[in-house]
Amino acid sequence: MSLKKLSSFLLVLTMFVLLVTGCARSAPAQPPVQPPAENGPAPDVAATLVEGRCARCHALDLVYRERDAHLWPGIVTRMVSLSPGLLTDDEYSLVVEYLQENYGK
Numbered sequence: 001m002s003l004k005k006l007s008s009f010l011l012v013l014t015m016f017v018l019l020v021t022g023c024a025r026s027a028p029a030q031p032p033v034q035p036p037a038e039n040g041p042a043p044d045v046a047a048t049l050v051e052g053r054c055a056r057c058h059a060l061d062l063v064y065r066e067r068d069a070h071l072w073p074g075i076v077t078r079m080v081s082l083s084p085g086l087l088t089d090d091e092y093s094l095v096v097e098y099l100q101e102n103y104g105k
Contacts, residue, residue, distance in 0.1 A: 004046070046098030049091055069104025072096050 054063045057079075063089060067075070073096050080086050 046094040049087070049095050050098065051099055053086055053091075053095075057083070064103055066103050069100040072099045072104060075099075 050063060051060065054060070074090060074094050076087075076099070080092060
């Protein structure tokens, strides 16, 4: 392999690794969003969480794809495991319920 091809390969590999690990970093500490006082999610709070936290690593059109409602808890759990500190337990509940109600089949 020529030096030019090797350099190009290493550059592409480095960019790929940075892209993949960029979203897996621990999310910076953020003040928790207060859950609504009444029962049920506050759509504006949950939507703000989705738009602010999920959009760090995803385009919102990917997040807002309609999925089976029962899949959302697993999807959100997987994302939180890749970015520890992304959501508090209360925020997790708000986001999952919001996605199930608005983007679940």
